[in-house]
Amino acid sequence: MEKNLIDVCLGRIKADLVVKCKSMLNVFSGEILDDISIAVKGDKIAYVGKNAETMMGTGTEVLKISDGTAVPGLIDAHTHMDMLCTPTEQAKHMLIHGTTTIFAEPDELTSVMGFEGFKTFVKETEKLPLKVYVTIPLAVPQDPKLSSVKPLPISAYKEALTWSNIIGLGETVAWTLMLDKDSHYIEKFKLAIEKGKLIEGHTAGARNAKLAACVCAGISSCHEAINPEQALERLRLGIFLMIREGSVRRDLTAILPDLVQRGIDLSNAALVSDWVDPLDLKELGYMDYIIDKAVEYGLDPVKAIQMVTINPARHFRMDQLIGSIAPGRYADITVLKSLNRPK
Numbered sequence: 609m610e611k612n613l614i615d616v617c618l619g620r621i622k623a624d625l626v627v628k629c630k631s632m633l634n635v636f637s638g639e640i641l642d643d644i645s646i647a648v649k650g651d652k653i654a655y656v657g658k659n660a661e662t663m664m665g666t667g668t669e670v671l672k673i674s675d676g677t678a679v680p681g682l683i684d685a686h687t688h689m690d691m692l693c694t695p696t697e698q699a700k701h702m703l704i705h706g707t708t709t710i711f712a713e714p715d716e717l718t719s720v721m722g723f724e725g726f727k728t729f730v731k732e733t734e735k736l737p738l739k740v741y742v743t744i745p746l747a748v749p750q751d752p753k754l755s756s757v758k759p760l761p762i763s764a765y766k767e768a769l770t771w772s773n774i775i776g777l778g779e780t781v782a783w784t785l786m787l788d789k790d791s792h793y794i795e796k797f798k799l800a801i802e803k804g805k806l807i808e809g810h811t812a813g814a815r816n817a818k819l820a821a822c823v824c825a826g827i828s829s830c831h832e833a834i835n836p837e838q839a840l841e842r843l844r845l846g847i848f849l850m851i852r853e854g855s856v857r858r859d860l861t862a863i864l865p866d867l868v869q870r871g872i873d874l875s876n877a878a879l880v881s882d883w884v885d886p887l888d889l890k891e892l893g894y895m896d897y898i899i900d901k902a903v904e905y906g907l908d909p910v911k912a913i914q915m916v917t918i919n920p921a922r923h924f925r926m927d928q929l930i931g932s933i934a935p936g937r938y939a940d941i942t943v944l945k946s947l948n949r950p951k
């Protein structure tokens with residue numbers, strides 16, 4: 609229960625900040641609403657609506673947004689930020705481009721430094737103004753029989769799965785080994801499922817019965833679809849579809865126009881980067897660039913924004929805290945100059 613937020617709504621105490629927006633996107637209804645005030649106490653939103661006057665006092669800061677549309681802070685549902693430059697440096701540029709939350713997996717640091725590398729990443733990202741939720745790598749190594757990289761011990765998974773910012777297990781690259789019930793995977797899957805944590809997928813090439821078996825094993829998402837058929841098959845099986853547009857691969861152009869033309873429901877889908885090269889981040893942008901591309905390929909801008917806000921928040925079971933501008937959520941607000949060309 610958020611006692612302070614209740615008291616702000618009822619005018620018993622004053623808001624720290626009121627943001628007055630000329631235009632705001634409600635990601636639940638898909639409406640663009642005019643003249644909305646957002647009352648904030650601490651780091652959370654108490655009230656969103658037209659009647660914030662009673663919540664304002666002499667100590668309340670007022671911020672007017674008269675140009676552009678306020679949308680929830682953007683979310684990258686699958687990325688890596690431990691390559692080529694530090695998480696701290698990348699976070700600065702991610703925030704500048706309107707992204708306030710990422711779900712990241714430190715495969716590189718963990719490969720090189722083991723559990724100490726993983727802990728170093730978590731410690732550094734905990735201090736950032738960017739919210740970073742972390743998955744524990746399963747792809748370190750992808751196949752223990754073919755690599756000299758040592759897998760993390762099961763004790764590391766047991767320990768890390770108790771930390772509040774650990775969302776679950778990372779991408780299951782060697783899904784064929786997992787289907788063969790290889791001990792490298794099975795024990796960790798059991799542990800994550802027992803603790804109610806998610807297992808992220810990487811089911812490149814899996815289809816039909818094998819893809820269904822991956823879902824039965826507990827895999828909840830996939831960012832490896834590279835054509836509309838693969839994307840649709842994943843959507844139909846209830847897999848959270850992550851369409852990738854980053855520096856590793858750019859799949860939007862192959863997938864999105866076809867899905868849009870067929871009128872496919874994309875509420876169980878997100879747009880993700882799966883890693884952005886620091887130069888691309890600086891020169892092209894980040895999730896704002898990806899929304900821009902999605903709109904260029906025919907997606908309705910509101911739907912594109914839902915795919916980088918409320919949709920991933922629901923997938924990660926965190927929609928009570930992130931992914932919308934609504935009471936009780938973190939006051940993560942991004943202003944886009946134009947919804948049609950957000951970049």
Ligand SMILES: [Zn+2]
Pocket residue numbers: 686687688779882
């Ligand atoms: Zn990845």
